Amino acid sequence: MTRRDWLAKNPAPQPGGPLIERAEQLEAEGKTGEAAILRNQAKNAPAKCPIHPELFLNRHRNRIEDLFVCERGPHFLHWTSVGGRPQLVMLPKLELPDIDGPMVL
Numbered sequence: 001m002t003r004r005d006w007l008a009k010n011p012a013p014q015p016g017g018p019l020i021e022r023a024e025q026l027e028a029e030g031k032t033g034e035a036a037i038l039r040n041q042a043k044n045a046p047a048k049c050p051i052h053p054e055l056f057l058n059r060h061r062n063r064i065e066d067l068f069v070c071e072r073g074p075h076f077l078h079w080t081s082v083g084g085r086p087q088l089v090m091l092p093k094l095e096l097p098d099i100d101g102p103m104v105l
Contacts, residue, residue, distance in 0.1 A: 006103040007065055010086040012079040015068065016042035016056035050090070051075060065099060
């Protein structure tokens, strides 16, 4: 199984930042009901920084499949398998496995 195959079966958490931005756009358009739903989804978004729990993580644009960065940074988190369970892991340096390479569980 490649890393890409594993990611298809274990999707990464959704970042909350884009949900908040969209909620603000909807509020500006007067669609407060839809904005409230998005804000609630963002509040429960699992992609939050373990160091700054009040901040959402954003997908890193160079590796959107499985790499996240904190807004306050500069720390990176990688969506991977630890002990057979998917979770976000803090990276001490930016060395990632090949996305099409074998997945080590």
